[in-house]
Amino acid sequence: MTDLRQHAVEIHEQFSETLDVSVDDIEDRLETLVSDYRVPIEEARRSVVSTYLDEAGMERDELSGGTSQEATVADIDAPEMWLDLTVKVVDLWEPRSDSIAQVGLVGDESGTVKFTKWAKSDLPELSEGTVYRLGNVVTDEYQGRFSIKLNSTTTIEELDTDIEVGDDTTEIEGALVDIQSGSGLIKRCPEDDCTRVLQNGRCSEHGDVDGEFDLRIKGVLDDGEEVHEVIFDQEATEELTGIGLEEAQQMAMDALDTEVVADEMRTTVLGRYYRVVGPTFGRYVLADEIETLTDAVDPDPVLIKARSL
Numbered sequence: 001m002t003d004l005r006q007h008a009v010e011i012h013e014q015f016s017e018t019l020d021v022s023v024d025d026i027e028d029r030l031e032t033l034v035s036d037y038r039v040p041i042e043e044a045r046r047s048v049v050s051t052y053l054d055e056a057g058m059e060r061d062e063l064s065g066g067t068s069q070e071a072t073v074a075d076i077d078a079p080e081m082w083l084d085l086t087v088k089v090v091d092l093w094e095p096r097s098d099s100i101a102q103v104g105l106v107g108d109e110s111g112t113v114k115f116t117k118w119a120k121s122d123l124p125e126l127s128e129g130t131v132y133r134l135g136n137v138v139t140d141e142y143q144g145r146f147s148i149k150l151n152s153t154t155t156i157e158e159l160d161t162d163i164e165v166g167d168d169t170t171e172i173e174g175a176l177v178d179i180q181s182g183s184g185l186i187k188r189c190p191e192d193d194c195t196r197v198l199q200n201g202r203c204s205e206h207g208d209v210d211g212e213f214d215l216r217i218k219g220v221l222d223d224g225e226e227v228h229e230v231i232f233d234q235e236a237t238e239e240l241t242g243i244g245l246e247e248a249q250q251m252a253m254d255a256l257d258t259e260v261v262a263d264e265m266r267t268t269v270l271g272r273y274y275r276v277v278g279p280t281f282g283r284y285v286l287a288d289e290i291e292t293l294t295d296a297v298d299p300d301p302v303l304i305k306a307r308s309l
Ligand SMILES: [Zn+2]
Pocket: 189, 190, 191, 194, 195, 196, 203, 204, 205, 206, 207
């Protein structure tokens, strides 16, 4: 069976109960994208699946994965993998939206991964420190970072065992003391799998390109003993500063200068105290979760005392 055919069969399996579509139809659509439009197969598959989801009026996480595979966290290297994982709940976070029942971090010996459990999936409550066998979870990707989604097809079985979770996340509490250059409104290379930040409109790999706007902050958190470099992606930057991508672009257009965005962000967040949780990536911590500890820019006697110890 060809690669395209295999993908078509898998997609067909996912929609066999909801849509009247043949494997040949699906293969034709994939073929057009891959051969005529030179779209990479994984992207073509995602696009075709999206089309059928629209036709079926379904959400992506309602899809059954066909057959899921036994895996470890370290095996996760693509979106839309359907997996069975045996993991321990390491941390639970406050959901940001009513549509999310639980969100947090799970892990096994090989590492940790963020998980999201949707409210509408109506699954049992997970407790911190407990090990579960999760059947049929689906992976997702956002800006190169992977997570797993527990969905309505997921099975959850509590196991009476413990796991020594591989530790690749850190938690830092401290004052945001600096925002480095390359923060605020930036442009990224649009080439597939590149996403490098452009310098004067140039990608170091692909030369002059028409970049895509993005938001990020490269910040420095001081926990009183040492400083940590932290990267906030677009979502985290918006949460931190209240400035979204559209607003940032408008600000830059009004001022004819992208730097105003970083300047405005500095005035909002510098000197405030945050708790940041996320994996380490080289010398950076990637901020998965942020909690504002104090809005006080004015000196707080307790914190100053703690910091001077
Ligand atoms: Zn590039």
